[in-house]
Amino acid sequence: NAGVTQTPKFQVLKTGQSMTLQCAQDMNHEYMSWYRQDPGMGLRLIHYSVGAGITDQGEVPNGYNVSRSTTEDFPLRLLSAAPSQTSVYFCASSSPTSGGSTGELFFGEGSRLTVL
């Protein structure tokens, strides 16, 4: 069982370049989310999705786009990378509960991005 898989694990970009961070889960989870973690800080929510075709903005959405065309995949796109987007990015997924909440959150191993 692969769980949550993120690719690439490491990436170096130049300012202005675009790229996509991939996230895939094989647990049939409806809830998926992207976070960034900067040194000495907790995680900040970028975008999230409660199901295929549904996405919403988190705390720090500017400069990032997402789409959710399938249950399994939730890619994060940087359209024009900036040095301020240098960070470690984490994807996570969870299944819903009968009460409308979510269950345990499963995280990928992270993608370390450097923008020069």
Added chain:
Amino acid sequence: KQEVTQIPAALSVPEGENLVLNCSFTDSAIYNLQWFRQDPGKGLTSLLLIQSSQREQTSGRLNASLDKSSGRSTLYIAASQPGDSATYLCAAMDSSYKLIFGSGTRLLVRP
């Protein structure tokens, strides 16, 4: 806007000590509160999940409590071990499914 705060930011204790990590949140309208562990350079591992209708959850030497009325959660670690050294993060999920994290408590358990 939900804000989550964790105190202390860092903690160093001798092996065998019982300890409490604190988490507070400003908006009590949450779906759940979760505690995670993060080792250096690694992803997050879920430790305990408390739904809004629950008061506490236990797993082995870990016990987490939730008091929505006061906006507080605590993680109790019994008989701490050097292997417990890590950063512990709490996160609150609000009713729009936004999960907001605290900045974490960095724990060092000294042999």
